[in-house]
Amino acid sequence: MHTVAVLALDRVIPFDLSAPIDAFNWARLPDGRSPYRVRVCSPAGQAGEVGAGPFTVRAPYGLEALAEADTIILPGTEDPTLPLPPGVAEALREAAANGTRIASVCVGAFVFAATGLLNGHRATTHWIAAGDLAAMYPEVEVDPNVLYVDNGQFLTSAGAAAAMDMCLHMIRLDYGSAVAAHTARMSVMPLEREGGQAQFIVHPQPPTPAGTTMEPLLRWMEENAERDLTLDDIAAHAGTSSRTLNRRFREQTGTTPLQWLHLARVRRAQHLLENTDNPVERIAHQAGFGSPTAFRDRFKRVVGISPQAYRRAFRTRRRPRPEARMAGA
Known part of the structure; x- marks a missing residue:
């Protein structure tokens, strides 16, 4: 034994x-x-x-x-x-x-x-x-x-x-x-x-010290994560060059603008997978990924499993409304 x-x-x-x-x-x-x-x-x-x-x-x-x-x-x-x-x-x-x-x-x-x-x-x-x-x-x-x-x-x-x-x-x-x-x-x-x-694993965005110059830019990036943003687009909105933006962004957040944006998109996708019935193809668009294939690849790289597997594991179970329960009684 x-x-x-x-x-x-x-x-x-x-x-x-x-x-x-x-x-x-x-x-x-x-x-x-x-x-x-x-x-x-x-x-x-x-x-x-x-x-x-x-x-x-x-x-x-x-x-x-x-x-x-x-x-x-x-x-x-x-x-x-x-x-x-x-x-x-x-x-x-x-x-x-x-x-x-x-x-x-x-x-x-x-x-x-x-x-x-x-x-x-x-x-x-x-x-x-x-x-x-x-x-x-x-x-x-x-x-x-x-x-x-x-x-x-x-x-x-x-x-x-x-x-x-x-x-x-x-x-x-x-x-x-x-x-x-x-x-x-x-x-x-x-x-x-x-x-x-x-x-x-909870993937929070890298912390940004309160009052830093990045705060307005980070809010704008999160609000526009579904757009096909490039580094030049982000730099233009920040009113600086791509090189300067990269340097300041890393100093204040510890990562690059595009890495931060990718993580924001994955977080948005997780929320949609947990709380909506939207198909994966639509969520890929809503979260800002160029294609469902790019979405699946990036999501699995960050989260460790596919979007469908994540939905099966973490999907929010909605209780039927009281009137729906009565109708089916």
């Missing part, structure tokens, strides 16, 4: 802790047997409790469970920048040296990176924490656009639900697609989700 040790540090995020426990416990072999033994452990072990948001957890096992595990799961904590408790990094490094598979959930990647085991490896975490992870651990190659990364022995997953994607992936590696598909059905999850976490 494959033993999975889930490490609960103080202030562990409850979902990060429970998602892998549920995923591995749902798995069943064709004869109905459970292929996994799941153990929750903590530095305190049976001697103490760890906080988990609105409740506390008393783990049945201590760090010795890490040495006996085939797979170790590292959930995130409320403050992932805190130093690791004594003995944790050493226990994880020893387990890794013995060939144990180690996987992190969400900001559990900070726990993982603190051991040094991710140095030189590609990894991911929740997109909102990816910049901090890259800054704290520059030897880790952080990819904020994927749901999970599998380096063989070491795996990392993005936020929350991506833990389920990663666990299903590991179950499929261990026992095949049929067992993983059964686990996915029991978890009410697709075996594979379309796209990566790029589709969930």
